[in-house]
Amino acid sequence: MLVIKEERQLEQDYLMNVYDQLQERKIQLEALLAHARENGLSDVQQMLGDVRLNFSNISDNLDTYAALEMKNREIDQLNIKLRSAEQFLQKVDRLLVVPYFGKITVDFLEEEPQESFYIGVNGFANDLGEYLIYDWRSPIAELFYNNEMGKSSYVVNRQTIPVELKQRRQLIVEGQQLLNYFDTSISIQDDVLLQVLGSDATRQMQDITSTIQKEQNVIIRDVTHRNLLVNGVAGSGKTSTIMQRIAYLLFQYREQITTDNVMILSPNRQFVDYISDVLPSLGEMNPMNVTILQFIDHHLPFILEDEATYFNRISSKQVVQQTEIIRSHEFLETVKTADYLFKDASAFVQPLMHQGKVVISKTKICVFFDATPHDARLMDRIQGTKIMIRDEWQRRLKKQSRKPKMQDQMLSMSEDMQRKYFGKILGENAEKNLPHYAKKVLDQKYRQVTEDIEDLRWLDTSYLFKTIFKTYTGEAYAFNVNQPLSLDEGVVFLLIYQELVERLDLPKLKFLFVDEVQDYTPAQLNLILTLFPKARYTMVGDENQAIFNSTSAFEQIVALFSAFDLPSYRYDLRSSYRSTGSITTYFGELTAAEQEMAIVPIREEGAKPIEWQYQSEQEWLERMIEEAMNLESGPLVVLTKTSLEAETIRQQLSKLTVDMKKIKILPITLAKGLEFDHVVIYNASKLNYVSERDRRILYTMASRAMRTLLVTYQEAPSQYIK
């Protein structure tokens, strides 16, 4: 009699089978790599040994080079094979931890019977070419994330394939153990999602591959719209979506792009670190991931303010008017057309100096500039001038190198000096070549001058800045004397370089991702769009988290894209995954009236946020210590409005006997984008939180909490706390 195996047993058997095949492949790959490592070197030596080295005459030389070239190519091939075996092994290792997490059963509406597909972080085919696991980014996997039972479709090579989705199963798997599985029924309560969301926070962001939600999946896989603008409430997975989207694009366009063509602009340095594990865990390398401050600092030859100064500055209530002006889109557009202001070089060039002496005079540089075509663009004239200065300088060095004094110096040079300058002792024949060696000595001695010519030290770019500002406003721009440049000034300078002075050496970006886009000034966004006109953008943000004095509204961003003749497509994300239901409801009430109710909490209710009035700092400190000691997991994270508050608390705590690993104190500026299990808001009092911006600060703080939230205040609570 036939016994029908239980469904669960069938799944378990399939898993064991896949797991065994993965194991087998691991053993094969390890053996191959071990063999290559042990024998690789001798194999390579043998390969080279086959080539008879013969350099006795020219034609033999060519033969030998050709043969060496062939061998080199063979070695390259071998290396490529080894590298791909290593990558394959990494994939298999990843799959051995969790072979797959999803299964779909699909009816292709043809004669054939329905088919099942298992979905994992990577794909895997066995020796027979049977796909046992499909990569989550493969076309068919779209059906899993679309989550539409019954009639559905997916797209392959721009063709829509209609199908019927018969079954969608989420599996919780550990190695060869099937722990549980859930079939999606009509009313979906995503147990797997809830389980994932309920687990403790880690220091680093995790990937969300197995539980990507439908509305996130659409954004991750959108390759039809050139530029995406995502407005999502706190915790709606904007950053997660960016990371998954990068992995998706790297897979989808693997023939055309590498991580060198992708860049992420992150809100702060801690965040850069926070998201750095996600892509490697998906088997992809990290793309360039920097803050805008780091990016501009890297490309500008001036010193910029540091991150702490920057955040302090943008956290102040207001900025001076001149800063408002240089933050505007209009001012940046003015820079681009400022060419006509700079016809008279004597206003903006300066002499080239070396050790306090003029080496190339201002007059000489002006003559060079004047020799360039007067109707040419400023940039071309500057570049033409640079070539002339460079030639003049080389001519002078050459002339100097031929002078008898120089020759004498060369002849009396000690052996030590010869070694220092030439890396060797000059032989008998050197005398004939003395000018050549003298030139080398001069090149080294005056290399600073050569660098200064290349770095345009003879150009007063701040004059360009000030003149453009004066023309635009009628007023003088005042730089902070002896202070590094502010980021806002850096933005203008970088644009001046790119548009008027010298093209920057920029990466060839195909995709650029901007997180927390609401914190960018119009000028910063203008600069980014100007520097990377060919890139496709994904910008994500939340207007409710606009807590700085530097900000752009979403409408402004859309208008900016239009001003650049670029389309933008907007998505809204309303479901929030980070915090428990009651915390989500709590921070939802901190939004402006029109946004209220719009946030959909996904996690279970959890503990209600607690509001607590304290009488003195001492009382507050004592309670914090007690709370921290009572926690089972994670530190207690105290969020403050300013860095000064954070510093003061840190100092007070350091005088007490506290395990500082259990309490972390962060100003909200540095906690942006991050999340913590247990959050305390410091002094949310009536006096401390007054303005609309303060309301948004409270919203941002509260939405960092995953499990518990304690809102503390002295005297009366802020009007925004109901």
Ligand SMILES: Nc1ncnc2c1ncn2[C@@H]1O[C@H](COP(=O)(O)OP(=O)(O)OP(=O)(O)O)[C@@H](O)[C@H]1O
């Ligand atoms: N589909 C999902 N499955 C599992 N976890 C998710 C999912 N979407 C988001 N999360 C989790 O929710 C939390 C918030 O995600 P993320 O930081 O990407 O949101 P965000 O919109 O960028 O947040 P914020 O703007 O508040 O900083 C993270 O812990 C993330 O792992």
